Amino acid sequence: MEQSDQLILDTAERIFADHCSADVVNAADSGHYPTELWGALKEAGLLLVWVPEAEGGVGGSMGLGFSLIRRAARYALPVPLAESLVANWLLAQAGLASGEQSNGFALALDALPELNNGELHGVVEGVAFASQVSQLAVPCLQSGQLTIALVNVDACEISEQRSLAGEPRSTVAFKGAVPLASGTVHSGGAIELARGMAALTRAHQIAGALEHIVTLTVNYVQERNQFGRALSRFQAIQHSVADIAGESALANAAVEQAARTVSQPDCEFDDALMAIATAKSVAAEAAGKVAQLAHQAHGAMGFSHEYPLQQYSRRMWCWREEFGSEFYWNQWLGQHVASKVSLTDEGGAWASIARAY
Amino acid sequence: MQNINFNFPAPIVDPSVETLRMDVRQFLADERRKGTFHPGADCWCAGIDTDFTRRLGQKGWIGVTWPKEYGGQELTALHRYVITEELLVAGAPVHAHWIADRQSGPLILQSGTKAMKEGILPRIAAGTCYFALGLSEPGAGSDLAAVRTRALPTEGGWQITGTKLWSSGAQVCEYMTVLARTSKVDENHRHAGLTQFLVRLDSPGVSIRGIRDMSGVEHFNETNFENVFVPDDAVLGAVGDGWKQITGELAMERSGPERFLSTFVALERAFSEMAAMPENSHQKAVLGRLVARIRALRSMSLGIATLLQNGQSPEVEAAIVKDLGTRFEQEIVEKLREFWPIFMSQNSGDDFQNLLSESLLRQPSFTLRGGTNEILKGIIARGLGLR
Numbered sequence: 001m002e003q004s005d006q007l008i009l010d011t012a013e014r015i016f017a018d019h020c021s022a023d024v025v026n027a028a029d030s031g032h033y034p035t036e037l038w039g040a041l042k043e044a045g046l047l048l049v050w051v052p053e054a055e056g057g058v059g060g061s062m063g064l065g066f067s068l069i070r071r072a073a074r075y076a077l078p079v080p081l082a083e084s085l086v087a088n089w090l091l092a093q094a095g096l097a098s099g100e101q102s103n104g105f106a107l108a109l110d111a112l113p114e115l116n117n118g119e120l121h122g123v124v125e126g127v128a129f130a131s132q133v134s135q136l137a138v139p140c141l142q143s144g145q146l147t148i149a150l151v152n153v154d155a156c157e158i159s160e161q162r163s164l165a166g167e168p169r170s171t172v173a174f175k176g177a178v179p180l181a182s183g184t185v186h187s188g189g190a191i192e193l194a195r196g197m198a199a200l201t202r203a204h205q206i207a208g209a210l211e212h213i214v215t216l217t218v219n220y221v222q223e224r225n226q227f228g229r230a231l232s233r234f235q236a237i238q239h240s241v242a243d244i245a246g247e248s249a250l251a252n253a254a255v256e257q258a259a260r261t262v263s264q265p266d267c268e269f270d271d272a273l274m275a276i277a278t279a280k281s282v283a284a285e286a287a288g289k290v291a292q293l294a295h296q297a298h299g300a301m302g303f304s305h306e307y308p309l310q311q312y313s314r315r316m317w318c319w320r321e322e323f324g325s326e327f328y329w330n331q332w333l334g335q336h337v338a339s340k341v342s343l344t345d346e347g348g349a350w351a352s353i354a355r356a357y
Numbered sequence: 358m359q360n361i362n363f364n365f366p367a368p369i370v371d372p373s374v375e376t377l378r379m380d381v382r383q384f385l386a387d388e389r390r391k392g393t394f395h396p397g398a399d400c401w402c403a404g405i406d407t408d409f410t411r412r413l414g415q416k417g418w419i420g421v422t423w424p425k426e427y428g429g430q431e432l433t434a435l436h437r438y439v440i441t442e443e444l445l446v447a448g449a450p451v452h453a454h455w456i457a458d459r460q461s462g463p464l465i466l467q468s469g470t471k472a473m474k475e476g477i478l479p480r481i482a483a484g485t486c487y488f489a490l491g492l493s494e495p496g497a498g499s500d501l502a503a504v505r506t507r508a509l510p511t512e513g514g515w516q517i518t519g520t521k522l523w524s525s526g527a528q529v530c531e532y533m534t535v536l537a538r539t540s541k542v543d544e545n546h547r548h549a550g551l552t553q554f555l556v557r558l559d560s561p562g563v564s565i566r567g568i569r570d571m572s573g574v575e576h577f578n579e580t581n582f583e584n585v586f587v588p589d590d591a592v593l594g595a596v597g598d599g600w601k602q603i604t605g606e607l608a609m610e611r612s613g614p615e616r617f618l619s620t621f622v623a624l625e626r627a628f629s630e631m632a633a634m635p636e637n638s639h640q641k642a643v644l645g646r647l648v649a650r651i652r653a654l655r656s657m658s659l660g661i662a663t664l665l666q667n668g669q670s671p672e673v674e675a676a677i678v679k680d681l682g683t684r685f686e687q688e689i690v691e692k693l694r695e696f697w698p699i700f701m702s703q704n705s706g707d708d709f710q711n712l713l714s715e716s717l718l719r720q721p722s723f724t725l726r727g728g729t730n731e732i733l734k735g736i737i738a739r740g741l742g743l744r
Contacts, residue, residue: 214361218741238738245737246677249363253660254653260367274652281649326646331638334631334645341628346389347382349628350446350621353652354378357370357659 005064008049012068015040020075022308028078029166029311033132038079042101047084052092056099062263065089066204066255073208076311078167080104080129082201087137090194094148094183103150104133106172107198109323112191113149113174115142115182120149120174126322130158130170135180139194142182146190149179165314189269196276199323200258203276203283206319207255209312210248210286213294216309217241220298237297244293247286254282261356271355274336277329284320284329291316361741363674365660368435377436381443384416389447396448396708398715399619402722403574404450405526407487413444413451414484419458423466427474428482434666438659442614448622448712452526452576457481459613460606461488461534464553468594468602473555477532491521491535491556491580492603499732501536502547502600506582508537508554514588515539517554520581523726527565527578533558535582536599551599555591556582572718573703605670610727612661612675617654617682619723620689620716624651626709627693643692654682673740676733683723683730690716 019037028034041047049065051057058064069082087103106113106124113122120140130136130153138149155177163169187193221231221241231237258279262272291313295302302309320326341348388394388409397404413419418440423429430436437458444451462481465473480486497503506519517537524533533556540550558565562585568577594602624647631640657678664671690699690713699713706714724730738744 211362214741218361218743221743232738232743235735238743239731239734241741241743242680242734242737245361245363245741246681249365249674249677250650250653250657250681252363253365253656254649256365257367257652257656277645278649278652281646282653285646326649327642330645330649331642332645333648334641334643337645337648338628338632338641341632346629347386347446347625349625349648353648353655354442356652356656357368 005060005067008046008058008060008064009067009071011044012041012046012071015044015046016072016075016077020077022076022311025076025078025308025311026305029305034078037077038132041079041081047081047101047103048088048099050085050089050092051097051099055092055097057088057097063259066200066259069201070204070208070211070255073205073315074212076165076209076212076308076315080132082205083128084133086198086201087133089197090137090139090148091150091183093185093187093190093194096148096150096181096183100135102134103137104129104135104153105137105139105198106130106151107139107194107323109195112146113138113140115140115147115149115179118178119176120151120179121176123171123173125171126163126169127158127172128163129168130156130172131160131168136172138174138179139191142184146185146194147182148185149182151177151179163318165311165318167315167318169318189273192273193269195323196273197262199280199329200255200262200276202319202322203251203255203258203279206283206287206316207248207252209316209319210251210283210290213290213309213312214241214245214248216312217244217294217297220301224299224301231297240293240297244290244297247290251279251283251286255279257356270336274333274352275356277333277336280324281326281329281333284326287316287320363677364664365657365674366663368438368659368663368666370435374433374435374439377432378439378443380416381418381440385443385447385449388412388449394450396622396712397450398448398622398712399719399722400448400622401445401451401455401615401619402525402726403452403572403576403715403719404448405452405529405576406450407453407484407529409450410453410487411484413454414482417482419454419484420462420478420482423462423478423482427466428479434662435659438614438662442618442655445614445618446621446625453487453529454481454484455615456490456525457486457488460490460610461532463609464534464593464602464606465555468553468598469555470590472590486532487526487530489524489527489530489533489558489578489580491524491533493523494520495522499729501603502551504536504538504551506535506537508539508552508587511586514586514591515554517556517582517585517587520579522577522579523568524578524580525576527558527580528567530558532556533580534593536603539596539599548600550597552596553593553599553602554587555593556585556587560585560587562586570719571721572715574719604672607728608661608670608672608675609665610675611679611733612658612665612671614655614658616679617651617658617685619686620720621651621686623693623709623712623716624689626712627697630697630709640696643695647689647692650685654678654685658682673737676728676736676740679728680730680733680737686723687720690720
């Protein structure tokens, strides 16, 4: 990792540590949006990591952005840092990169909104933090081509709802909204890749949450005494915590591999989606297993709102569903690998797996 | 609060690695066409074919990381990794040389005498000299420090007496590395006083009895040593270094692709079957999930190979790969059952059915051999600071 990357991550880490305590996260859950945290992130320019330098951004690598996203998730960051990064990446794909700080994105998993005669029509559900940003990057279709429209939030109809974790997830309706700007994305498979980037973002967030749950659980079982000894002295608990660490390590290996793959400038489309599908599948499955095991190890304490475990388990349960659950991506993988296999030519499945490092 | 994060770095891939992969793949396709082997499940344990191993030796694909003066190619750990994974997914009969290539050769390279290196390593690399491991005993399985095989000093060497169990392939092997007690048990330091010896299996006093396993294969052995004389220079490294040597090998032994690819041949065939069937989205999701997990396990495993190449010893990470990987190679079989029931013995159906039944009958051993998963979880827990 480059020295400048490390500096950026250190800056972020300081802001998280100073402004994103467990109390701040719980307060956000109760409706107190952490404006100080959000302001500090903007001031440090962290939302612009994937904006090219020429446009006033950081011009950071894909790897740097995903590292930042994963670290933020270790703090259950209750502000749209990840969403802003993805929004800015989408805008850059359409040649609309800008130094504007407060973007979210509205990406539909099924039918995209349509841009006709300069007016946007359609509905996107589950848009994260739509009311907390000033503009939305909206992937839409214009004459069948993927287009990114930059839309003022005031020009949309937003009905705000909450996710499992108490985070804003809104239904956003575009009823003839006129975008501030729009640009067409010309590369092949652009829609799938946009969804893939969103899925990989959620996978990295899950990976960060998993890492923190390992830490929380290891500490808890060492501190908590029952039957006259620490929980960590019981072999059943040791094995359960080993399972938690294993699933977390597996998910982290998968998301890192995917980040490396999509970072390669000459990365082929199939390779990118294989890596993304793997990352989201493995992370989403780990989310379910680890939440179950960690809550079991924490006993009733982990079920309380005050103790921070729920901040992570509830977020993971939400993130694993967004932009394709493990079931969605597993099916994609099965379909994709089957298309590389024929009855006469053996080894097709392996050949498609062994392409990655 | 202490943060616990594992690190699985990317391997550095130079173009010669992929060239080698294609060469190995081509060789295996040619061998298949010639009918010299039939793909089998768990081929690195159940498939012994010394002719096949010799042909691999002629290609220069055994001991590839070793110095050229000892028959190696001085290639990287990643080159070796690619060879081994291609052999595994092809179901090639590779057991004869597997242990020598993975473990015994590197041990001799590190701790052996010059005579051992010159006399043995080139023959391992040529595919003509095979090794068995003499670790477990009737009374020492997971608790390996409980071994009772003794080596007593005698004129010019040592006399070894005891019984080793579950040594795979000993009937075709020239040598066994034997872990023996060389001093009395110190209850406070149970791992002290253990030494590894290089023992020729045709030495007077050695007797080998084959043990048939539940899948019908007779690759296990019970090996008896009765006052077997070995010269002083049969000691591997220093007297008392046995435990250190064994645990030093573990990261390598536990993190390789054989810890999650033992049943891959069945999955590859399942994909072929599925490709020929009408649309079934549930089946695609089940098989797709298995692909996702293989890819993730492989990323971890390659990350460990990279750490090893950089001189680190990621023992906890290796235990994670083996724990997750061996349970996963069992899970493949259980998942495929949903679409392809398995109830007939091997050699009763078509090739695919045979692979499935072979895989099922061999799978109990996956989570036992080379350290049970309970032992592995203990190592992980210790790495996390819980014990």
